[in-house]
Amino acid sequence: MKTLISKHRKIIHVDMDAFYASVAQLDNPELKGKPVAVGGDGRRGVIAAASYEARKFGVKSAMAGSLAKKLCPDLIFVTTDFTRYxxxxxxxxxxxYEYTDLVxxxxxxxxxxxxxxxxxKMQSATLIxxxxxxxxxxKTGLNASAGIAPNKFVAKIASDINKPNGQKTITPTEVIPFLETLQIRKFYGVGKVTTQKMYQLGIFTGADLKNKTFVFLEEHFKSSAEHYYNIVRGIHNSPVRSSRTRKSIGAEHTYLENLTSEVYILKKLEILSIEIEKRLLKANVKGRTITLKIKYSDFTQTTRSKTLEGFIDGQLDIFKIVKELLFQEKLGNSVRLLGISINNLNNQEVEKKHQYIQLKLDF
Structure with missing residues (x-):
C-alpha cells in the first residue's frame, strides 16, 4: 500500500443553499417561504431540486413529482431555467476569483x-x-454555506454541517476527531449501497472504519481500500484543479419581460458591453472575436460573430461591433435573453506551480 503524505492547505468548499429552488424564489417573491420543487411536474416528472420548506415534508431531488405531491399537497412546481442558473x-x-485563481x-x-x-493576503480561511x-x-440575494478544512474531502463534508446559510471550520488538529465521530453515511462519496455493506461489516462511524486493517478493507472493497484507509486518517491530497486561464469573457442576461423594441434591445446591449469592458480590464486581457447571442421568446437561439484584426477591450468598440451584429439579420420574435462574449484573447496559458508548506497561521 502506498501511503500519501498530508500537507497543510486551506481549502474552502462553497455550496449554494437549495440553489435552483432559491433562484425561483428570488425571481418570484410570491414563492418565498413556500414549498417549491424545480421540475417534477406531470405524471413522470422527476424533481431536480426542492426548497427547504419542501424538504421539511420529505421532498428531495430525484424524487418523482407525483410522490412529492402526496408528501406535500401544497407543493408548487416551477420549471428549470438553466440560463438563469x-x-x-x-x-x-x-x-x-477575487480571492484565488485556484477554483x-x-x-x-x-x-x-x-x-x-x-x-x-488574508491569513484566515474562515474569515475568507x-x-x-x-x-x-x-450580489445575488442568495445564501451559501461553506466548509473550511485542510483538504477537499473534509471541506466538502463540513459545508453541509451548518446548512443553510452557515459554515464550519475543521482545523488540522480537529480533522481526526471529527472523522472518527462522523457517521459513515455522511462520508462524502460513500453511497447507499456502500453504506449498507459497511453496516454489515460493523462499520458505522469513522472510528469503526479506522479500526479496520488495510488487508481487511482490501478484501472487502478491492481498489477502493486505499481511499477508505487514507480518508479516515485525514489523508486526501487531491489538489484544487483550476482551469483559470480564460479562453473567453462574457456576460448575458435573461429578462423578466420580453424585449420587443430595438431601442430597448440596444440599451440592454450597451449595458452588457460596459460589463464586458469591466471584466476584460479586471482580467487584464483584450480580445479579437465578438459574439452576440440572442434567445427569443419561443426559445429559439441565434449567435453572430465577427473577428477583428486587432485586439479591443473598450466598451465603445465592443458596442459598435455588437450593434453591427444585431442588425446583420432581421430580428425574430420578442427577445428574452441577450449575451455578449469576446474570445481569441491575448493572454497566454501559464502553468502555475504552487508549493505548500506547514503554515503557522490562523485557519
Whole structure:
C-alpha cells in the first residue's frame, strides 16, 4: 500500500443553499417561504431540486413529482431555467476569483477554493469564507454555506454541517476527531449501497472504519481500500484543479419581460458591453472575436460573430461591433435573453506551480 503524505492547505468548499429552488424564489417573491420543487411536474416528472420548506415534508431531488405531491399537497412546481442558473453561477465565481485563481467548480452551485496563498493576503480561511458568503448574498440575494478544512474531502463534508446559510471550520488538529465521530453515511462519496455493506461489516462511524486493517478493507472493497484507509486518517491530497486561464469573457442576461423594441434591445446591449469592458480590464486581457447571442421568446437561439484584426477591450468598440451584429439579420420574435462574449484573447496559458508548506497561521 502506498501511503500519501498530508500537507497543510486551506481549502474552502462553497455550496449554494437549495440553489435552483432559491433562484425561483428570488425571481418570484410570491414563492418565498413556500414549498417549491424545480421540475417534477406531470405524471413522470422527476424533481431536480426542492426548497427547504419542501424538504421539511420529505421532498428531495430525484424524487418523482407525483410522490412529492402526496408528501406535500401544497407543493408548487416551477420549471428549470438553466440560463438563469448559469448567469448567477458566473456572478458567484467572479467573487471566488477575487480571492484565488485556484477554483474548481463541481457544478453550477458549488466549488472548491484553495486559499492557502490568496490574493487578499488574508491569513484566515474562515474569515475568507465569511467574506465570500456575504458578498454572494449582497450580489445575488442568495445564501451559501461553506466548509473550511485542510483538504477537499473534509471541506466538502463540513459545508453541509451548518446548512443553510452557515459554515464550519475543521482545523488540522480537529480533522481526526471529527472523522472518527462522523457517521459513515455522511462520508462524502460513500453511497447507499456502500453504506449498507459497511453496516454489515460493523462499520458505522469513522472510528469503526479506522479500526479496520488495510488487508481487511482490501478484501472487502478491492481498489477502493486505499481511499477508505487514507480518508479516515485525514489523508486526501487531491489538489484544487483550476482551469483559470480564460479562453473567453462574457456576460448575458435573461429578462423578466420580453424585449420587443430595438431601442430597448440596444440599451440592454450597451449595458452588457460596459460589463464586458469591466471584466476584460479586471482580467487584464483584450480580445479579437465578438459574439452576440440572442434567445427569443419561443426559445429559439441565434449567435453572430465577427473577428477583428486587432485586439479591443473598450466598451465603445465592443458596442459598435455588437450593434453591427444585431442588425446583420432581421430580428425574430420578442427577445428574452441577450449575451455578449469576446474570445481569441491575448493572454497566454501559464502553468502555475504552487508549493505548500506547514503554515503557522490562523485557519
Amino acid at each position: 448559469k448567469e448567477i453561477s458566473n456572478q458567484v465565481r467572479e467573487i471566488f 474548481e467548480p463541481l457544478s453550477l452551485d458549488e466549488a472548491y477554493l484553495d486559499v492557502t496563498i490568496n490574493k487578499k 469564507a465569511e467574506e465570500i458568503r456575504k458578498k454572494i448574498f449582497k
